[in-house]
Amino acid sequence: MEDTVKQxxxxxxxxxxxxxxxxxxxxxxxxxxxxxxxxxxxxEYQKLKVQIDTIKDNDLQELKTMVDLGSQFFVQAHIPDTKYIYVNVGFGFHVQFTLKEALAFISKKEAQLQKLADKHTEEADKIRAHIKMALEAMSEILMNSS
Structure with a gap:
């Protein structure tokens, strides 16, 4: 009988x-x-915001920069007019914004992404709680079987 219980x-x-x-x-x-x-x-959006702020604060009309073409392959780029900027808005679409419009978009996008990140954090916390409960149940079983 005791063997069956242990099993x-x-x-x-x-x-x-x-x-x-x-x-x-x-x-x-x-x-x-x-x-x-x-x-x-x-x-990435925060980095873009800093770059836009730099352009605005220094009243830069043109700009030389390094652009990542992918796989950490950088080339030098010359931007003759900094009035407009193209921002990746998702799904492969890039929208032309003024610097002011881009900053407004970035603020909204950051808020949206932060809410999404918070949901994943909450879900991760729930899963951690389930793991803790399962481990406590195992510990309880082990203590009661001794």
Whole structure:
């Protein structure tokens, strides 16, 4: 009889362990990865905002800069007119904005992205709580079986 109870408890612990390893941890990683990707987008918009502020503060009419063509391959670029800027608004679309319009768009986009990042953070916190509960349940089972 005692062997059957131990086998049942071991099966239950294994079930919890498998659930944590195969379901909860991958879900947590997915949420954190998605949140990190959003933070990277926010960072890019913040860099653009700093560049626009620099152009405005120094009243730059033209600009020389380095442009990343991809895969960390940079080329020098000359911008003859800084009145307008093209901003990636998503889905492969770039919109021509004045500097003032671009700053307004960036502020709204950052707020939207921050809300999305907050949702992923909340979801990650829920998953962490589920992991903690499962680990506590396993600990309880182990203590009661001793």
């Amino acid at each position: 049942d408890l071991n099966a239950l612990i294994k079930k919890y362990d498998t659930f944590i390893a195969n379901t909860l941890k991958p879900s947590l990683k997915k949420e954190l990865d998605e949140r990190d990707l959003i933070f990277n987008h926010i960072s």
